[in-house]
Amino acid sequence: MENEFLNKVEDNAAVPHNELQDLRDVWASWDEGTKQLFYQSYGDISYLLDIRVDKHLFRVIVQFWNSAYKCFTFGEVDLVPTIEEYTALLRCPRFQVRKTYARVFNSQTFAKKLMSISGMSEPWVAAQIQQKGDSKCIPWENLQDLVLTHPDERKRVDIFALSIYGLVIFPKALRHVDEVVIDLFDRLEKGVTPVPAILAETFRSLNTCWKTGVTALIWP
Template identity: 65%
Template sequence: MEGYVSELWDFTRISVAQNNLQELKEIWDQWSDETKQLFYSNYGDLSYLLDVKVDKRLFQALAQYWNPAYSCFMFGKVDLLPTIEEYTTLLRCPRIQVDKACARAAYVPTFLKKLMNITRMSEQWFTARIKQKGDSKCIPWRNLRCLILAHPDVRKRVDIFALSIYGLVVFPKALEHVEEAVADLFD
């Protein structure tokens, strides 16, 4: 409606909470140059997100333009949502292939199966650790941290670390947990 001004900020309390990334930073700092190079070759500059300072006031200002029904920002009649290409550029992640059409497969593995594929851990191990957080399934960060520190395969440690950055930094939904949708993106 012409002349309408959102009053959402009058009725909404915004809490800008974020995951503590100190443990991820410590793991990164302990890795050898060879392991870091393996990470860079697979995931680009994704690790640099661990050092980005979040401007809480900016998030609070942007919240008045967020439309939860469409999961995008709305400025007047303009919807704003980053594209895959923009995410790829922002994250400097060469692994994402933007020139391929995305389609949902007829058979979509469950969250449990995706985690098993990413980590090579057993079904029993994940069944005991997957939690329900709100409307989605999640794996606690502390469980992924243990895998990063103890997994015998360096490539799997790197993959789990990248999954953790996606889940805790890029697309956080539940504090200290990596959500099911992140595994979809990662897979």
């Protein structure tokens, strides 16, 4: 079980670099007008594409994660990620702190939400949807094509932002954007803040790493 999890971690460490470079290339190709349109709707989350993660430092820090108290413990000092810190990191002016994101069940289908975000037809969307494990998703290569060729600039911006959320902030299946991310992104138009969801995912991921002993396994 541990070896299986380790292989998955190593895959996750290698493949996202390709996605990040794809996203960086798209951002670099945009003119200032398109970038301003992005900033107005989604804040400065594009800066996440340029963050360099020190894997060795991350492996060390995770060893100090206290899963019982949900904090990092360094001797007698406890440090915990906060909603305020995550809000500052995302830097999006449209977020409303009092309208927290929560997944709504029995609402629009995954396909309908994807149609609304992408502006594509139902047959096109249905042809792109894939099943990965227990959830549906759409491949990054299909979204990348839309970001590069969609005739509607607004849609190109929306799909690019969706890709950042699906590949950088909430990565799950490699090179795919998961249906849960589509649901969250669909709700952003209503001004909800995804910050608590992102913070909860941080806790979940750190707990998983700690319980699996992955830090000890991948330590060089």
